[in-house]
Amino acid sequence: MKKLLYILIPLVIVAAIAFKLFSNKQTATERVFHYNKDQNINVMAQKLTKESVQQESAFTGAFVAQKESNLSGELQGKVNAVMVENGDPVRKGQVLVQLDNTMLVWQQKAIEVQIEGLESDLKRYKILVENDAIQGIQLEKTEMALKSASVQHQSLQEQIKKTSIRAPFDGIVTAKMTEVGDFAAPGKPLVQVSNLKDLNLLIQVSEQDLSLFQNGQTVDILVPVINMETTGKVSMVGVKSNPGNSFPVELKVSNSNDLKIKAGFLGEVSISDPSMQNRILIPSSAIVGSDLEPKVYLIKNGKAQLTTISISKRIQNKVLVDSGLQEGDTLVIGGVINVFEGANLTPIF
Template identity: 50%
Template sequence: MNTKTTILKKALYIIIPLVLIAIVVIKLKNNKEITQSKVYQYDKEQAINVQADTLQIENVNAEFYYSGTFEPNKETKISAEIQGKINVVLVDVGSVVNKGQSLVQLDNSLLKLQMQTIEVQIEGLEADVNRYTILAKADAIQGIQLEKSELGLKSAKVQRATLLEQINKTTIKAPFNGVVTAKLSEEGAFAAPGVPLLQITDITNLKFTVNVPENELSQFKLNQKYSLSADAYSEILLPGKTTMIGSKANIGSSFPVQFTVNNTSDLKIKSGMFGKVILKTADQEKGIIISASAIVGTANQPQVYLIKNGKSVLQNITISKKIQNKAIASNGLNEGDVIVTNGFINLFDGANVTVK
């Protein structure tokens, strides 16, 4: 009996682990099958939706655009040079002002009273000088008394000039022609040096800045004229002259190019508007122009996907020139070819495709 029990126990020690291992294996297999059933299995035979373009031979001297922003030629925040209460603000936002025009009047009543006091002192000192001059000529007084009166008169006149300058500074004037673009204070407020009261913007002349990739920077020369337009008034062409070509690249590895532009007579172009500088290639040729977004591959070996018989075909091409978002293909493409321009996700050479 003990022998049978011992054998049975040994058998159980072997069978139970084997059963547990079998259960674990079955469970793992079932989990794997469930996981695989949930994982997306890409069907390479399934047609991929793409956008395409049929190529045509076009004039290579087409127009290209660089987008940018118009900025004011001059803009400043005006503050008082002396302290004082604001009696009146003579302009409002949108007011067109001329250089030297009065904009803000500060309280100057105390300064004017001081001026009256100085005028009285000067009047008395002038009388003393005249009287002492006569007496000094007659040797009735010492010459030092005349000298003191003359020095006192000069000092009083300096004080008068100082007060006159302070009174003049209570009238704040426009430093240049422009438009009031911000009113930062009101009547009754207190003005102090460095505290802005108004903002004046000159938009009779504008600056226009675009960012140009380094391989296209050679298209711009200093002091050359180009045509510009504002997006809001695309029908109006404005002549602009290149005044600055950046010497340091920005974060996007492009260089700023700045133009000066004369605004329209009615100042239609506003600061902050978006616009374009129009660039025409000088070559009078015909060629195939494709969108830069259609190009795949590398910079050394650009490629595009052709669509032939419902399938994508990876085609090597040669790019002779890139201008902004366009490229001129000199080899590898023919008129009538259909190329993929969008929908590259999961696209590969030989994939079935459908054009949206």
């Protein structure tokens, strides 16, 4: 009897364990969700339309005078007088610096005396030649001497004029670089004159943004330091980059009547990209995968279609699409996690 119990008890235990395991498996099977791939999935969707993207690019540069000249003497000599100070307005032709011309003036007077004597001699020689009192060669020599003296006189007049350093145009003295008693020499700057009525704004533009600028184009400009808004006209678009791989762009700007904009002020140029008109913009949440290989789900005939796209940039929580989508396409923008290729979709707009 005991031997029989020893055999029956393990068999009962094994049978009980097997029954429990079978019962647990059946319960687990009943609890597992069996997905029906033919069942429609509700998703948020959007009909794609083209729109204008309001995006402006900003560039900063410095104002410089269109006309600016560092004046120096063409002759060397001592500075006798400086008639202007920094900030003084000047008119074209106004004398700004006077160099010593004493020796030139005395030479001019000596030539004038010589010319006066030669003119008197010429009158006498003409009378004598007419009466055959002297040979004609003497008259010719006097005439040549008079012409030579006249040329010397004109040369001295020009040299004396050059001792007066004059303003080449209307403007403002922006730098006084000499004082009375200094020695002036050719090429040594004495005074800087700038015309601030007309200015240039020089900015540096990357090769990607260079196409935004065209010669003759009018753009908006802000001068932050004086909170002034104005406009400028593109006068030059660079054709060669600098070592930083940016290109110079120059804009002509008219100053206010009271010359509020000073040379050296910074200016900010704002310009819209015309290529951003009529573009397709989609929510970032619609993207499946990375920006390197972006894909989206479209709804075609009620089914999900995974489509590869290319994007150019992100703008806040949206992306700008370059290719892969067309106006009128139905795009899945919400519930993408439940969608797979070929799934039956019910769009909710």
